Amino acid sequence: MTSTTASAADFPADSVGLVTPQVFAFDQPLALEGGSHLSNWQLMVETYGELNTDASNAVLICHALSGHHHAAGYHSAEDRKPGWWDSYIGPGKPIDTNRFFVVSLNNLGGCHGSTGPSSINPESGQPFGPDFPVLTVADWVDSQALLADRLGIKQWAAVVGGSLGGMQVLEWSLRYPQRLRHAVIIASTSKLTAQNIGFNEVARQAIRTDPEFHEGRYQEAGVIPRYGLRLARMVGHITYLSEHSMGQKFGRDLRKDQLNFGYDVDFEVESYLRYQGDTFSESFDANTYLLMTKALDYFDPASDYDGDLVKALGKAQCRFLVVSFTTDWRFSPKRSEELVDALTAAQKRVSYARIKSPHGHDAFLIPDERYQAVFSAYMQRVADEAVTGEVN
């Protein structure tokens, strides 16, 4: 954090403005699904808005693969970009910080301040690296529940997330059914398809076969598996966009006005992907990337019920909003519709909107009139309930 003094006037009126992340340290051991446990761990957290007296207006934001705690507002007056979901969190926005107390954290295993593979392992005095346990969505939800305890939140007004974040929301509804009134699951799925796992495996192989990976101990070697991460991000990035949105953005535009008959950048799209990959490889930890993709692959709440999702959903007590985007092929509307069908078959309360958008999977982060209308309408009811104290 810089010591810049910024006044509210420096930020847009519908922004939460200047925000400061906080560290929450925990010394109760967290038992993990994989069999091991974390004894001392910490979470990096941001909050926006104010918790009301009966703590009924709290909303938890769950982040996606490369997300973190900084979902809204600015860290300094010099920040060029606000948090990753600033379009949807703020005064008067769908997650209205005038009405809600919003909690956003960096998940365990992350690389933005919460305990993860790049943290120091107290047993060895070295970074965990590959020794950091593989975490699951359920482990994250358990750690988030302990955070809720610490904040004095017995029941969330809503738990909200897109993509991998949506999986955490679904897990919340099943693991702690009484601790949330609403689940908002956006551009997500109850389990990845083989194709989706395939993309994750390509990303992992890109990282693990980088000569600088050093079996995950690259930090001790003082290097990063830059090329692997870069490649992983480039492939990932393509899958988050749609054919249409890439066409619109780049077409076949050339970087210079002619082909260079070599293997350097010819097309704008190549330049863009290289830039995205480069930026990402400098700012994201490779072991965290591996861990997050595994959590995605493993998630399947129906697996304990012989693959019967309807049965698995039996425990849920909250109301659901499910949202998908027409051109999202990484987490396609079909996946959301499977979840909705299982929810209706289980006679759970659910609404579903399939938003027409050209932006592929990334649509869940991008401003869109209809998406905002649906999201706002739903969250306004959640807020109204939080005030009256009425559930459902």
Added chain:
Amino acid sequence: MRQELAIIANWIQPSAHVLDLACGDGTLLHYLEHEKGVRGYGLEIDPEKITACISRGVDVIEQDLNRGLKNFADDSYDTVIMTQALQVLRRQDLALDEMLRVGREAIVTFPNFAHWRCRLFLAFRGRLPVSKTLPYQWYDTPNIHLITFKDFEALCAQKNIKILDRAVGNLAYEGNWKANLWPNLFGEVAVYRISR
């Protein structure tokens, strides 16, 4: 409209599990939830109506009825309702089959194309009728399959669908002796309750 709601509410068991096809802005489901304690979902494709349902707290699912109800199991609902939408579907016969596969009973409402005003309109003006119940021009109407009460009842007979109840009236469902005596001539709208 209010009268139609009351008739439908009257034919639905308290706490019934219902599906409302083409549920619009959720008025009916909202009414049934509060009056009869029903549980269920509305299906709709119009984005603004979907948002309106959500604002009301009505559970709404975005789904195109022309693609059937394959995602709903046999006999999974007590009543499947469709108000003023049968005439906009591509295959009404298949829609009725689907409704009675998913629901034990169905309630449908639609405007009567054989109402005397429609008949006179066509007979004397020689043009397709435009009325309060059918306010569109032939080229912009969503009502691609217009129905008369007689046609509907003939289809039901052919498909062995039982007509359990029928309420016929003018737009406000004020029944009168003429509509009761000659429904296909004097009824503007009807509500049918049907089953297999």
